[in-house]
Amino acid sequence: MPELNAPQAQAAAHTEGPLLVFAGAGSGKTRVITFRIANLLSQHRVPPYRILAVTFTNKAAGELKARLEHLAGPEVTRDLWAGTFHSVCARLLRRYHDEAGLGPKFVIYDESDQKAVISRLLKERGLDDRRMPPRWVLSKIHAQKREGHGPGDLEAESGFDAEWLDLFRGYEKALRSSNAVDFEDLIVLAMRVAEDPNSAAGRDLRERFRYVLVDEFQDTNITQYRLVRALSASSRNLCVVGDDDQSIYRWRGADVRIIRGFRRDFPDAGVVKLEQNYRSSANIVKAALGVIAPALEREPKQLWTDAALGEPVRIRTVPNERDEAAYIVRTVRGELARGVDPKSIAVFYRVHAQSRVIEEALRAENVPYQIIGGMRFFERAEVKDLVAYLRLIDNPKSDADLLRVINVPARGIGDKTVDLVLAAAAERSLSAFEALSALVRENALSGAAKTKLRGFVELMQGLSAASVGLSPSELAGHVLEATGYRTRLREDDSAESDARLENLEELIGSIREYEEDAAGRSEPVSLSGWLERVSLVSAVDAAKDVPSISLMTVHAAKGLEFTTVILTGLEEETFPYRGMDSDGIDDLEEERRLAYVAVTRARERLFITHAESRTLFGRTQYKLASRFLRDLPDEAVAREGVQRTPYLPSTTGSFDDEYSPPPRPRAPAWQTAVDQARARMGTAQPGERVIDREAFDDLGDSVAIRPGDRVRHKQFGRGVVERVEHDGSVTVVARFPGHGSKRLRAEYLEPG
DNA sequence: TACAAGCGCCTTTTT
């Protein structure tokens, strides 16, 4: 068994009272957690069901259990509580559903279900969804719920839009009447039960766990924190593990201040810092330290390594995203050729939209890859349809599911009939299916609507009856038959329908997998169990164990490691990403931490690319190199290709800080163009950089845009470049017919 | 009522 170093052993052995572990990237955190729990089980004889370990993905929980099984035996891991905040809460709420005001078979609404609820409410109220976009309404609702606020708490306060508040109220009501919860509810409802000083359930929950451990604690939000504080209230054995430098979920309510302030809340907390990195080569660690060093607020700590230098981090300048994709393919090929396992190779990007070009290139060259996350299997229409039927069987109150399938496949129940049903539901304070059944029972309808609706009620009753004797996968197959869904797709023999049928078969296959998996662990197999699981799978959980390289966002890469990492799109506005409302120092700080996470995933080789122009979301823009590239220490990197886009010299501060001129190499007059190019490339060690032929072909121009180029501008339309200036930012003087000559920043121009 | 084409929209990161 491998030894633990001193701080690791300290963290594993400190079992009484609160403990805060700062675990630097690659510092062996997972081993510490595993040893700590193994220690509790075998040395301290703690029953496994009294230990709760909150992990960031369900996969991490599964791996933890597998390792513990290896160390302590299978009987132990079965009863251990390990999972994400959301899955642990779902499990608790199944048990305490009454106290939380839920039925036993509540469903979890995903983002599209939630949006459908809001859209419905907007329609009911006659509000314009362009003035009140569902996205915006929802994000405001979630922000409040994450703080633990309900609509009732906000009424007294001013400053809340009355229409929005009314939507918030309606949204909560709609979810409860559908016996549905959203992701925030899982946390908040569990928290409320656990914090309740008077209920038996509250006392029970606060007594239940002797040891509570939270991994990736830097990404915990306030309600999650309150929940684990309540769950560890009686024992005070709360151990939190995290790294403030890797906090990347501020946008969904995570608050780094919680980990930074832990010692304030628990003055007697033990504190351990794991600072030795065992994962990466010294050059990669140096690069990571360079990226994170300018961060404004950090817990004092110093990541170090005694690993060999290894290869330099390679920074590659490419003309555009297609060349970037070609470079990625070449690099992956090279890595495979030197014997790297494809599963140990990953390509990272900041936003999913960047993946398409890379995918196309990989596919064209027959390099096996898989996308982690992105447009997910469960978002496909046919898959959602079948899942909606299954959820409706499990929980007939779920309006979102009823509305989805009531006319799928088409059975002649149109919008008017649906509106009639919804009006009746609103009037009687019933769910849509209850109202629908009542209307049918009372014979309150006329003509076609009557027969069609009766047919639907009978169909659902039949399915519900069938569900009793069938396993979830058998039931899924039966649904496809009984609803005519399968027949409908078979009759239409287009390629698209075939693909849909295949997807549905895959879905049924995945239900079967769940059944086998649960049976193997002697867990009860139920439709509710499977539905809960599919609602809470993370991107990484869904990854297949196949010999392929992985493509993913940097967020999805958190907690993972790879021999070779290709980090793409290191350009201003792409990474650091600048969205419509990103602004200010906090967003930029989080982008920096995100870059730190990306760099620290690599064990042996890290390749970083940046493009001089990029087409994203259908718009082509000239790009400045990312400020983060400037923070990489020269001695750890090798810059490849002529770097023609200037770096931003100021790496800290907000997005809007003025671009000041970069330190321009003052070349003596006698220097040749080649020397100037070398000077522009920075101070990499001779021999460490690779300069390719093609990159030298257009020496003399130091930017990708030059006089004579045709360009397009949002306001001025098409024009021709007259002059290019590049002192810091790239400024272009261009003549636009009808507007004359204009001085413009290059990033506001597109090639035209 | 159902389908197809066409338009306009948006466009981070995720449980």
Next chain:
DNA sequence: GGCGCTTGTA
């Protein structure tokens, strides 16, 4: 560039 939605037509 893709998606969902609306519109128009059979």
